[in-house]
Amino acid sequence: MAKLVVDVSGMTCNHCVQSVTTAVEALDKVQSVDIELEPKGNSRVTITHDGAELGDVASAVSAEGYTLEAVAEQS
Numbered sequence: 001m002a003k004l005v006v007d008v009s010g011m012t013c014n015h016c017v018q019s020v021t022t023a024v025e026a027l028d029k030v031q032s033v034d035i036e037l038e039p040k041g042n043s044r045v046t047i048t049h050d051g052a053e054l055g056d057v058a059s060a061v062s063a064e065g066y067t068l069e070a071v072a073e074q075s
């Protein structure tokens with residue numbers, strides 16, 4: 001299982017967390033999503049996956065109205 005950690009801007013509350021979790025978990029090859037909400041900055045999104053594409057994650061995040069700002073860790 002691989003891990004992808006990204007920083008996402010624009011998330012302010014648990015509704016945002018739920019939206020992003022649902023959207024990213026719906027992607028192919030994503031096992032689980034864990035989000036550390038940081039309402040005043042970038043929230044940290046940890047994705048456990050089995051070959052998911054970074055571009056697909058970025059698209060899912062932006063489709064919900066948020067922005068993938070940076071990749072913090074990829075393994």
Ligand SMILES: [Cu+2]
Nearest residue numbers: 012013015016
């Ligand atoms: Cu919100």
